[in-house]
Amino acid sequence: MxxxxxxxxxxxxxxxxxxxxxxxxxxxxxxxxxxxxxxxxxxxxxxxxxxxxxxxxxxxxxxxxxxxxxxxxxxxxxxxxxxTERHDEPRGLIRLCSSFGFGHAWLGPLLAQFHAAYPQVQVQLHLREQLPDLRAAGFDAAVWLWAPRDPNVVTRRLASNRRIIVGAPAYLQRAGVPQALDELAQHACLVVSENDDQPATWRLQDLSPRGAAVTMRVNGPLASNSGEVVRDWALAGHGLMLRSLWDVHEHLRSGRLQQVLPRYAMLDADVHWVLPPRAPNSSVPRRVRLLQQQLIQALATPPWLAPPHQQPGPASAPPAPRRRR
Structure with a gap:
């Protein structure tokens, strides 16, 4: 059998x-x-x-x-x-998938709040480096930082987000503040390496009117497949990094990091709710719908989009010296 x-x-x-x-x-x-x-x-x-x-x-x-x-x-x-739907009180298991950084910093606390509101619902949060095949892996949903390209999955944006270039005041005082994109070649750029076989590139969008997309080759002495490790290197003054606002906004507020080249950002970093494909006439379980609704409400006004307080110090750092060609 x-x-x-x-x-x-x-x-x-x-x-x-x-x-x-x-x-x-x-x-x-x-x-x-x-x-x-x-x-x-x-x-x-x-x-x-x-x-x-x-x-x-x-x-x-x-x-x-x-x-x-x-x-x-x-x-x-x-x-x-x-x-399960026959019960008045939601109950059952939700298997949820998310990335390591966002799952630990933001999703974990939100799931604890959800459990407090619906104590009969069990939630299993699995943190991954790569978004798996949700249906094959048995996940009810995922919270991911960009929209999957699979046309069979159902996605909804939960919150806006973007990746920006930041550095620590100590590094900017030492190396100078870049004033143009081509000056990144003179800086130590800390890279989150997702594919060891590909050169490190930052795919940025010019945010000015009629601004175009720009792809920059960057390099530096330190790289890791862990965004948290790269963030810690930046905080320690080892170079510049491209990192999501949700991860650095508190450091911007405190002055431990400063944004540079604010005209440019990586935009394909919004937070999405992702559902696996379902069979015809198959509905999403009530407990999963309730979790989706709570996350939508909780992230309706993302804290990381609030403008940081103006911080003294790094803004007065000297511009990066240009190399002679």
């Missing part, structure tokens, strides 16, 4: 591409996952995955199994949602 846990196992392994990653997602020991998959294949008399030391790839039989597994899992979710 095929059980729901078998369907979840195959779905997770296919989406994550590794049995070890599937074990972490399902909160199981890796040997137990391997044993369960082998037992399932033995019962079916079919091999569902090609295994190697580096890759886990679906066989044609596995592709067919996965398609049916996803359909059945969605059916389970619909049945559970329909039964």
């Amino acid at each position: 095929i059980e729901r846990s078998d369907l979840l196992l195959v779905s997770s392994a296919a989406e994550l591409g590794s049995l070890a990653a599937a074990a972490r997602q399902l909160d199981l020991a890796p040997p137990a996952v391997s044993k369960r998959l082998a037992a399932l294949e033995s019962r079916l008399g079919l091999r569902l995955f090609h295994r190697s030391t580096r890759r886990l790839q679906l066989t044609p039989h596995g592709e067919a199994f996965l398609a049916q597994a996803r359909s059945l899992l969605q059916g389970f979710e619909q049945l559970q949602a329909q039964l």
Whole structure:
């Protein structure tokens, strides 16, 4: 007999591409996952995955199994949602996905408030570097910092946000305040590296009337795939960084950071509510709708968009000296 846990196992392994990653997602020991998959294949008399030391790839039989597994899992979710809707008080589980920085700084506290309002609703928040396939991974929704390009998902903007260029007063006093984009080449630019194979680029928008998009190649001595690490380097005076307002607005208010080149910003950083694709005639569970409504209300006036207080000091830093060509 095929059980729901078998369907979840195959779905997770296919989406994550590794049995070890599937074990972490399902909160199981890796040997137990391997044993369960082998037992399932033995019962079916079919091999569902090609295994190697580096890759886990679906066989044609596995592709067919996965398609049916996803359909059945969605059916389970619909049945559970329909039964849960019969309660006057919302209850049940919400599996939510978000990025590490925003999830820790903003979403975590908002979810605690939601739980206080609806104590019968359980919320599991999973923080990721990359937005997964929400449907395959079994997530009810995601809160993400840009709109996914997948036309099958449903998105709604929760809050405006932009990324700006900032530096610490100590760095600006030492290196000078850049007055034009081409002066970034003379500065230590701290980079959040999302792809090691690509050169570091900042895709900026000129905010002046009729301003155009500009792509700048930047470089510097320090880079990390962690935005929080890069932020801490900037606070310590190691260089300039391009970072979201939600992460730096308090440091701008306190004067620990100062915005430079305010005419330019990266705009594709709004906070979005993302729902996985659903089957026809399938409604979003009430508990998920309530969470969406609460987040919309909480972020209707984002605190990070309030103008920072004027701070003395960094504004008087000297401009960056131009190199002779």
